[in-house]
Amino acid sequence: MSIINHQISVSIDGRRLFAFKSFELKQSLNTHHSFELVIDIETGANRYVHDLKDSAAWLGKPLTVHVSPSGKPTFLGVITGVSLHRRNSDYGHILVKGRSA
Incomplete structure (x- = not known):
């Protein structure tokens, strides 16, 4: 699926x-897919982003990626770091x- 537009x-x-710098998804055969999400530390409008202490609570939590217009989850993951x-x-x-996941 092309997600350019x-x-x-x-x-x-x-x-x-509501803001992130980049999202990279690596898909492999015979193993789990992996992802890296880069978030700007100065994202002041979202209080869940700018404090590393709060962000550390994300370990083990689910990460969901949606690609419009379908609205259905495109990727489901678990945060490991x-x-x-x-x-x-x-x-x-x-x-x-x-x-x-």
Whole structure:
């Protein structure tokens, strides 16, 4: 399915993230799919994003990706890692990793 002209939404534990930098899904044969979600640490409008302490509570929680216009879940995963990354003097980002459910 081509998703170039479709809107993608990501939810963690049922709460939609209204902003994220990137989402990468790696699909392999004979193993679980894996994903990496990069969230800007300065996403001030969403209180569930900017605090790493709150984000660490995401471990083991479900991640759902929806691609419009169908509205049906396109990918279901489980979060296995949350980490903070910074380069030089930027504000950094939160890297969320996981596998298919």
